[in-house]
Amino acid sequence: MKSISLIQFLIEERRAGHVNAELSLLIEVVARACKRSAVATNKGALGGVLGMAGSADALSMNIQGEAQKKLDVISNEILLEANAWGGHLAACASEEMEDPQPIPDMYPKGNHLLLFDPLDGSSNIDVNISVGTIFSVLRCPDGVVEPKAVDFLQPGTTQLAAGYVVYGPATVLVLTFGHGTHEFTLDREVGSFVLSRRDIKIPEEATEFAINMSNQRHWEAPMQRYIGELLAGKEGPRGKDFNMRWVASMVADVHRIVTRGGVFYYPLDAKIKAQGGKLRIMYEANPMAFIIEQAGGAATTGRERIMSLQPTALHQRVPVFLGSKKEVEVATRYHVAADGAQG
Ligand code: AHG
Numbered sequence: 001m002k003s004i005s006l007i008q009f010l011i012e013e014r015r016a017g018h019v020n021a022e023l024s025l026l027i028e029v030v031a032r033a034c035k036r037s038a039v040a041t042n043k044g045a046l047g048g049v050l051g052m053a054g055s056a057d058a059l060s061m062n063i064q065g066e067a068q069k070k071l072d073v074i075s076n077e078i079l080l081e082a083n084a085w086g087g088h089l090a091a092c093a094s095e096e097m098e099d100p101q102p103i104p105d106m107y108p109k110g111n112h113l114l115l116f117d118p119l120d121g122s123s124n125i126d127v128n129i130s131v132g133t134i135f136s137v138l139r140c141p142d143g144v145v146e147p148k149a150v151d152f153l154q155p156g157t158t159q160l161a162a163g164y165v166v167y168g169p170a171t172v173l174v175l176t177f178g179h180g181t182h183e184f185t186l187d188r189e190v191g192s193f194v195l196s197r198r199d200i201k202i203p204e205e206a207t208e209f210a211i212n213m214s215n216q217r218h219w220e221a222p223m224q225r226y227i228g229e230l231l232a233g234k235e236g237p238r239g240k241d242f243n244m245r246w247v248a249s250m251v252a253d254v255h256r257i258v259t260r261g262g263v264f265y266y267p268l269d270a271k272i273k274a275q276g277g278k279l280r281i282m283y284e285a286n287p288m289a290f291i292i293e294q295a296g297g298a299a300t301t302g303r304e305r306i307m308s309l310q311p312t313a314l315h316q317r318v319p320v321f322l323g324s325k326k327e328v329e330v331a332t333r334y335h336v337a338a339d340g341a342q343g
Contacts, residue, residue, distance in 0.1 A: 006031055006173070006184050006193035022110050023160060023217035026137060028112070031173060031184075033082035033191055034133050034165040037075040037118070038186065041131060041161055041167040049074060050126050061094045064315060071125050072096055072144040075133060089114055090140035091147040093314055095283055100314070102130045103145055109145070112160070113138040115283040120164075121249025130168035132251030133190040136287040137161040149314040152282060156307030162287035166251045172196070174258060174291055181258065200258055202297040207326035208243045208262035210253040218269035222338040223302070226331050250279065254288050254322070258295060263323035265331065267302055276315040277301075281309065287318050296326040302335040 004012075010024040019027075053068040054060030060068045076096040082193035083089050084170040087108035095117040102108050103201050116135040124131050137160045138270040144151050159339070163175040173193050181200045184193035208231055216227065233241040247253050253264045266278045277286050289299030299306045299322035306318065322329050 004195040004217045006195070009182070009184070009195055013056060013177060013179075016179070018179045018190075019161070022088045023137065023177075025086055026083075026110075026112055026114065027161060027163070027330040028330075029045045029086055029088065029177065030079070030080050030116075030135055030163070030281070032320050033079045034173065035171070035186065035191065035193075036078045036082070036156060037071075037133060038076070038165070038167050038171040041071060041125070044128065050144070058208070064095070069119070069122045070098065070334055072119045072122050073129070074117075075298055079114075079118055079133070080115055081122055083114060086110075088112055091145070091151075093149070093152050093282065094118055095280060098315075100147055100149055100152060108146045111140050113147060114141050115152060117280070117283045120251045120284065121247070123245070124249050127141045129164050129247065130248065130252040130255075131249050132164050132168075132255075134164045134251060134287050135162065136283055136290070152314055155280075155310055156286035156289055158288060159290050159307075162290040164248075164251045164254065164287065164291065167254050168252060168255075172255065174200075174255065176291050177292040178290070178294065178296075181291050183258070193271035200290065200295045202257060202295045203324055204296070205325045206262045207240070207329035208245055208256070209265040209327075210247070211250070211254070212243050212246055212264065212266070213244070213270070215269045218271050220269070220335070221339075223265075223331075224271075224333040225265045226334045250284060250288065254292070257297070257323040258291070261324045263327045264320070264329070272317070275317050277319040279317060279320045281306070281311050281316045281318045282314060285318050286322070294323045296325065297323050298325040298332075299327060302332055303339065 033287040049071050053070045053073045084105045088110040091100045093115045096235050113307050123239045130301050142324045161177050165173045173184040184195040185196040229238050230242040301319045302321050
Protein backbone atom coordinates (compact mmCIF):
# COMPACT_ATOMS: atom_id res chain seq x y z
CA MET A 1 0.00 0.00 0.00
CA LYS A 2 1.32 3.46 -0.92
CA SER A 3 1.87 5.45 2.25
CA ILE A 4 0.46 8.97 2.57
CA SER A 5 2.30 11.43 4.79
CA LEU A 6 0.50 14.06 6.86
CA ILE A 7 1.86 16.72 4.48
CA GLN A 8 0.39 14.91 1.46
CA PHE A 9 -2.90 14.46 3.31
CA LEU A 10 -3.02 18.20 4.09
CA ILE A 11 -2.42 19.04 0.43
CA GLU A 12 -5.31 16.72 -0.50
CA GLU A 13 -7.52 18.43 2.08
CA ARG A 14 -6.59 21.85 0.64
CA ARG A 15 -7.49 20.66 -2.86
CA ALA A 16 -10.81 19.35 -1.52
CA GLY A 17 -11.50 22.81 -0.02
CA HIS A 18 -11.56 21.46 3.57
CA VAL A 19 -8.68 23.63 4.80
CA ASN A 20 -6.92 26.79 3.66
CA ALA A 21 -3.15 27.30 3.50
CA GLU A 22 -2.99 28.95 6.92
CA LEU A 23 -4.86 26.14 8.70
CA SER A 24 -2.79 23.52 6.90
CA LEU A 25 0.42 25.24 8.08
CA LEU A 26 -0.98 25.43 11.62
CA ILE A 27 -1.58 21.67 11.71
CA GLU A 28 1.90 20.99 10.30
CA VAL A 29 3.43 23.17 13.00
CA VAL A 30 1.42 21.53 15.79
CA ALA A 31 2.36 18.06 14.49
CA ARG A 32 6.04 19.06 14.39
CA ALA A 33 5.85 20.41 17.95
CA CYS A 34 4.20 17.16 19.10
CA LYS A 35 7.07 15.18 17.54
CA ARG A 36 9.42 17.17 19.79
CA SER A 37 7.20 16.46 22.81
CA ALA A 38 7.23 12.77 21.85
CA VAL A 39 11.04 12.80 21.82
CA ALA A 40 11.16 14.54 25.21
CA THR A 41 8.58 12.12 26.67
CA ASN A 42 10.33 9.03 25.28
CA LYS A 43 13.66 10.00 26.87
CA GLY A 44 12.10 9.44 30.30
CA ALA A 45 14.52 9.48 33.21
CA LEU A 46 17.49 9.85 30.82
CA GLY A 47 16.20 13.23 29.63
CA GLY A 48 15.71 14.59 33.15
CA VAL A 49 12.05 15.21 32.28
CA LEU A 50 10.35 13.19 35.02
CA GLY A 51 8.98 14.63 38.25
CA MET A 52 7.58 17.94 39.31
CA ALA A 53 8.36 21.40 37.94
CA GLY A 54 9.76 23.96 40.39
CA SER A 55 11.56 23.01 43.59
CA ALA A 56 10.64 20.71 46.47
CA ASP A 57 9.86 23.81 48.57
CA ALA A 58 8.02 25.72 45.85
CA LEU A 59 6.22 23.47 43.38
CA SER A 60 5.20 25.18 40.15
CA MET A 61 1.37 25.47 39.99
CA ASN A 62 -0.92 26.09 37.04
CA ILE A 63 -4.12 28.17 36.98
CA GLN A 64 -6.18 25.13 38.00
CA GLY A 65 -4.19 24.96 41.25
CA GLU A 66 -2.54 21.73 40.07
CA ALA A 67 1.17 21.11 40.63
CA GLN A 68 2.87 21.05 37.22
CA LYS A 69 5.09 18.22 36.06
CA LYS A 70 8.30 19.08 34.21
CA LEU A 71 6.83 17.65 31.02
CA ASP A 72 3.68 19.83 31.34
CA VAL A 73 5.94 22.87 31.26
CA ILE A 74 8.27 21.52 28.54
CA SER A 75 5.41 20.54 26.19
CA ASN A 76 3.70 23.89 26.76
CA GLU A 77 6.91 25.74 25.87
CA ILE A 78 7.47 23.57 22.78
CA LEU A 79 3.96 24.35 21.45
CA LEU A 80 4.20 28.08 22.22
CA GLU A 81 7.61 28.46 20.64
CA ALA A 82 6.72 26.46 17.51
CA ASN A 83 3.54 28.47 16.94
CA ALA A 84 4.87 31.98 17.62
CA TRP A 85 6.51 32.95 14.34
CA GLY A 86 4.67 31.23 11.43
CA GLY A 87 2.07 33.96 10.90
CA HIS A 88 -0.84 31.48 11.17
CA LEU A 89 -2.09 32.38 14.65
CA ALA A 90 -3.65 35.36 16.39
CA ALA A 91 -3.14 33.84 19.88
CA CYS A 92 -2.77 30.60 21.86
CA ALA A 93 -4.43 29.44 25.07
CA SER A 94 -3.35 26.51 27.20
CA GLU A 95 -4.32 24.54 30.29
CA GLU A 96 -1.03 25.68 31.76
CA MET A 97 -1.58 29.45 31.37
CA GLU A 98 -4.18 31.64 33.05
CA ASP A 99 -4.61 34.00 30.07
CA PRO A 100 -4.18 33.61 26.32
CA GLN A 101 -0.70 34.21 24.97
CA PRO A 102 -0.56 36.83 22.22
CA ILE A 103 1.72 36.40 19.22
CA PRO A 104 4.87 38.49 19.83
CA ASP A 105 4.80 41.87 17.99
CA MET A 106 7.86 41.04 15.89
CA TYR A 107 5.96 38.26 14.06
CA PRO A 108 3.05 38.46 11.61
CA LYS A 109 -0.36 37.47 12.94
CA GLY A 110 -2.85 35.05 11.40
CA ASN A 111 -6.58 34.44 11.67
CA HIS A 112 -6.64 31.39 13.94
CA LEU A 113 -6.81 30.71 17.66
CA LEU A 114 -5.13 27.59 19.04
CA LEU A 115 -6.07 25.97 22.36
CA PHE A 116 -4.24 23.02 23.86
CA ASP A 117 -3.71 20.73 26.80
CA PRO A 118 0.03 20.26 26.21
CA LEU A 119 0.38 17.12 28.31
CA ASP A 120 -2.84 15.30 29.13
CA GLY A 121 -2.66 12.54 31.73
CA SER A 122 0.44 13.93 33.37
CA SER A 123 -0.02 11.80 36.52
CA ASN A 124 1.07 8.91 34.25
CA ILE A 125 4.41 10.36 33.10
CA ASP A 126 6.54 9.05 35.94
CA VAL A 127 5.10 5.52 35.65
CA ASN A 128 5.71 5.25 31.89
CA ILE A 129 2.05 5.06 30.85
CA SER A 130 0.71 6.81 27.72
CA VAL A 131 0.19 10.57 27.88
CA GLY A 132 -0.66 12.99 25.08
CA THR A 133 -1.49 16.43 23.71
CA ILE A 134 -5.01 17.65 22.83
CA PHE A 135 -5.69 20.70 20.63
CA SER A 136 -8.54 22.70 19.15
CA VAL A 137 -8.49 25.39 16.43
CA LEU A 138 -10.96 28.28 16.21
CA ARG A 139 -11.27 31.26 13.90
CA CYS A 140 -10.26 34.59 15.44
CA PRO A 141 -13.38 36.81 15.45
CA ASP A 142 -13.36 39.44 12.69
CA GLY A 143 -11.76 42.74 13.64
CA VAL A 144 -10.02 41.36 16.75
CA VAL A 145 -6.31 42.23 16.67
CA GLU A 146 -5.32 41.25 20.19
CA PRO A 147 -7.52 38.30 21.20
CA LYS A 148 -8.57 38.07 24.84
CA ALA A 149 -10.11 35.09 26.68
CA VAL A 150 -13.60 36.18 25.61
CA ASP A 151 -12.64 35.76 21.93
CA PHE A 152 -11.93 32.07 22.56
CA LEU A 153 -15.36 31.44 24.12
CA GLN A 154 -16.96 29.89 21.05
CA PRO A 155 -19.09 26.72 21.04
CA GLY A 156 -17.40 23.49 19.94
CA THR A 157 -19.51 23.51 16.76
CA THR A 158 -17.35 26.39 15.48
CA GLN A 159 -14.08 24.43 15.71
CA LEU A 160 -12.18 24.37 12.41
CA ALA A 161 -9.97 21.49 13.47
CA ALA A 162 -9.26 19.31 16.48
CA GLY A 163 -6.77 16.61 17.25
CA TYR A 164 -4.83 14.70 19.82
CA VAL A 165 -1.47 12.96 19.87
CA VAL A 166 -0.86 9.90 22.07
CA TYR A 167 2.72 9.36 23.24
CA GLY A 168 2.41 5.61 23.73
CA PRO A 169 4.14 2.51 22.37
CA ALA A 170 3.63 4.32 19.04
CA THR A 171 3.13 8.08 18.67
CA VAL A 172 -0.24 8.56 17.01
CA LEU A 173 -2.00 11.71 15.79
CA VAL A 174 -5.79 11.71 15.35
CA LEU A 175 -7.21 14.64 13.45
CA THR A 176 -10.46 16.09 12.14
CA PHE A 177 -11.38 19.13 10.05
CA GLY A 178 -15.07 18.23 10.17
CA HIS A 179 -14.79 15.81 7.24
CA GLY A 180 -14.19 12.55 9.08
CA THR A 181 -11.64 11.49 11.68
CA HIS A 182 -8.24 10.25 10.51
CA GLU A 183 -5.26 8.63 12.24
CA PHE A 184 -1.55 9.10 11.51
CA THR A 185 1.26 7.05 13.03
CA LEU A 186 4.72 8.54 13.52
CA ASP A 187 7.41 6.78 11.52
CA ARG A 188 10.26 7.45 13.94
CA GLU A 189 13.04 6.59 11.46
CA VAL A 190 11.70 8.91 8.76
CA GLY A 191 10.38 11.47 11.24
CA SER A 192 7.00 11.90 9.58
CA PHE A 193 3.38 11.12 10.44
CA VAL A 194 1.90 8.57 8.01
CA LEU A 195 -1.83 8.04 7.43
CA SER A 196 -2.73 4.77 9.16
CA ARG A 197 -6.57 4.95 9.21
CA ARG A 198 -8.81 7.14 7.08
CA ASP A 199 -12.39 7.99 8.01
CA ILE A 200 -12.52 6.05 11.26
CA LYS A 201 -15.93 4.74 12.35
CA ILE A 202 -16.61 3.92 15.99
CA PRO A 203 -18.99 0.96 16.52
CA GLU A 204 -22.41 2.21 17.69
CA GLU A 205 -22.67 -0.41 20.43
CA ALA A 206 -20.19 -0.63 23.31
CA THR A 207 -18.96 -3.50 25.44
CA GLU A 208 -16.26 -1.53 27.30
CA PHE A 209 -16.60 1.46 29.59
CA ALA A 210 -14.00 3.77 31.11
CA ILE A 211 -14.70 5.56 34.38
CA ASN A 212 -12.91 6.28 37.65
CA MET A 213 -14.91 3.88 39.85
CA SER A 214 -13.35 5.28 43.03
CA ASN A 215 -15.74 8.23 42.68
CA GLN A 216 -18.83 6.00 42.59
CA ARG A 217 -20.20 6.98 45.99
CA HIS A 218 -20.09 10.67 45.00
CA TRP A 219 -21.99 10.32 41.69
CA GLU A 220 -25.51 11.53 41.03
CA ALA A 221 -28.35 8.96 41.25
CA PRO A 222 -28.77 8.39 37.46
CA MET A 223 -25.03 7.65 37.10
CA GLN A 224 -25.18 5.22 40.04
CA ARG A 225 -28.14 3.48 38.39
CA TYR A 226 -26.57 3.40 34.92
CA ILE A 227 -23.15 2.02 35.97
CA GLY A 228 -24.88 -0.38 38.37
CA GLU A 229 -26.70 -1.85 35.37
CA LEU A 230 -23.46 -2.20 33.37
CA LEU A 231 -21.83 -3.98 36.31
CA ALA A 232 -24.81 -6.34 36.63
CA GLY A 233 -23.82 -7.71 33.19
CA LYS A 234 -25.72 -10.56 31.54
CA GLU A 235 -27.87 -11.14 34.61
CA GLY A 236 -28.90 -7.47 34.81
CA PRO A 237 -31.35 -5.34 32.80
CA ARG A 238 -28.82 -4.71 29.98
CA GLY A 239 -28.52 -8.46 29.34
CA LYS A 240 -24.83 -8.40 28.42
CA ASP A 241 -21.42 -8.22 30.08
CA PHE A 242 -19.34 -5.03 29.93
CA ASN A 243 -15.58 -4.86 30.48
CA MET A 244 -13.92 -1.90 32.23
CA ARG A 245 -10.71 0.04 31.45
CA TRP A 246 -9.34 3.25 33.03
CA VAL A 247 -5.94 4.59 31.97
CA ALA A 248 -6.41 8.03 33.61
CA SER A 249 -5.02 9.67 30.46
CA MET A 250 -8.04 10.86 28.46
CA VAL A 251 -6.02 10.64 25.24
CA ALA A 252 -5.31 6.94 25.80
CA ASP A 253 -8.88 6.12 26.87
CA VAL A 254 -10.30 8.02 23.89
CA HIS A 255 -7.83 6.40 21.54
CA ARG A 256 -9.01 2.96 22.64
CA ILE A 257 -12.58 4.04 21.85
CA VAL A 258 -11.53 5.43 18.46
CA THR A 259 -9.87 2.08 17.78
CA ARG A 260 -12.39 -0.48 19.03
CA GLY A 261 -15.38 1.40 20.42
CA GLY A 262 -16.56 1.83 23.99
CA VAL A 263 -17.47 4.75 26.21
CA PHE A 264 -15.60 7.20 28.45
CA TYR A 265 -17.30 8.99 31.34
CA TYR A 266 -16.14 11.75 33.67
CA PRO A 267 -19.48 12.58 35.27
CA LEU A 268 -20.36 15.21 37.80
CA ASP A 269 -19.89 14.11 41.40
CA ALA A 270 -20.38 15.72 44.79
CA LYS A 271 -16.64 16.47 45.16
CA ILE A 272 -16.37 18.42 41.90
CA LYS A 273 -19.92 19.75 41.58
CA ALA A 274 -18.95 23.31 42.52
CA GLN A 275 -16.36 23.47 39.73
CA GLY A 276 -18.78 22.02 37.13
CA GLY A 277 -16.87 18.82 36.31
CA LYS A 278 -13.32 17.53 36.00
CA LEU A 279 -12.38 18.07 32.36
CA ARG A 280 -11.97 21.43 30.65
CA ILE A 281 -14.35 22.27 27.84
CA MET A 282 -12.14 24.40 25.59
CA TYR A 283 -9.08 22.17 25.21
CA GLU A 284 -10.27 18.72 26.38
CA ALA A 285 -14.03 18.16 25.99
CA ASN A 286 -14.69 20.14 22.79
CA PRO A 287 -11.82 18.78 20.68
CA MET A 288 -12.50 15.20 21.83
CA ALA A 289 -16.23 15.66 21.15
CA PHE A 290 -15.47 16.90 17.61
CA ILE A 291 -13.19 13.92 16.91
CA ILE A 292 -15.70 11.43 18.35
CA GLU A 293 -18.72 12.89 16.52
CA GLN A 294 -16.80 12.91 13.24
CA ALA A 295 -16.15 9.20 13.81
CA GLY A 296 -19.87 8.53 14.25
CA GLY A 297 -19.90 8.63 18.06
CA ALA A 298 -21.65 10.94 20.50
CA ALA A 299 -20.41 13.37 23.19
CA THR A 300 -22.63 14.88 25.87
CA THR A 301 -22.44 16.29 29.38
CA GLY A 302 -24.91 13.58 30.39
CA ARG A 303 -27.65 16.06 29.56
CA GLU A 304 -26.69 18.13 26.50
CA ARG A 305 -24.45 17.86 23.47
CA ILE A 306 -21.01 19.15 24.52
CA MET A 307 -20.33 21.00 21.25
CA SER A 308 -23.54 23.04 21.52
CA LEU A 309 -22.62 24.57 24.88
CA GLN A 310 -21.74 28.26 24.98
CA PRO A 311 -18.53 28.39 27.06
CA THR A 312 -18.38 31.09 29.71
CA ALA A 313 -14.74 30.87 30.84
CA LEU A 314 -11.45 29.77 29.27
CA HIS A 315 -10.79 27.11 31.90
CA GLN A 316 -14.44 26.08 32.40
CA ARG A 317 -15.02 22.42 33.32
CA VAL A 318 -17.84 20.14 32.20
CA PRO A 319 -18.95 16.53 32.73
CA VAL A 320 -17.94 14.36 29.76
CA PHE A 321 -19.79 11.33 28.34
CA LEU A 322 -18.39 10.19 24.99
CA GLY A 323 -17.90 7.26 22.67
CA SER A 324 -20.14 4.66 21.03
CA LYS A 325 -23.32 6.47 20.11
CA LYS A 326 -26.02 4.12 21.40
CA GLU A 327 -24.34 3.68 24.78
CA VAL A 328 -23.80 7.43 25.34
CA GLU A 329 -27.48 7.88 24.46
CA VAL A 330 -28.53 5.41 27.17
CA ALA A 331 -26.44 7.16 29.86
CA THR A 332 -27.71 10.58 28.72
CA ARG A 333 -31.34 9.37 28.70
CA TYR A 334 -31.04 8.25 32.34
CA HIS A 335 -29.87 11.73 33.40
CA VAL A 336 -32.48 13.61 31.37
CA ALA A 337 -35.23 11.31 32.69
CA ALA A 338 -34.09 11.79 36.30
CA ASP A 339 -34.10 15.58 35.83
CA GLY A 340 -37.59 15.38 34.32
CA ALA A 341 -38.88 13.26 37.22
CA GLN A 342 -37.55 15.85 39.68
CA GLY A 343 -39.69 18.40 37.88
P1 AHG B 1 -4.38 16.38 33.31
O1 AHG B 1 -4.53 17.10 32.01
O2 AHG B 1 -4.32 17.31 34.47
O3 AHG B 1 -3.30 15.39 33.30
O4 AHG B 1 -5.80 15.62 33.56
C1 AHG B 1 -5.96 14.29 33.33
C2 AHG B 1 -7.41 14.05 33.11
C3 AHG B 1 -7.71 13.04 32.03
O5 AHG B 1 -6.68 12.85 31.13
C4 AHG B 1 -8.05 11.78 32.77
O6 AHG B 1 -9.04 11.08 32.10
C5 AHG B 1 -8.49 12.25 34.12
O7 AHG B 1 -7.96 13.55 34.30
C6 AHG B 1 -8.01 11.35 35.18
O8 AHG B 1 -8.74 11.58 36.31
P2 AHG B 1 -8.56 10.75 37.68
O9 AHG B 1 -7.42 11.39 38.37
O10 AHG B 1 -9.86 10.91 38.38
O11 AHG B 1 -8.27 9.32 37.34
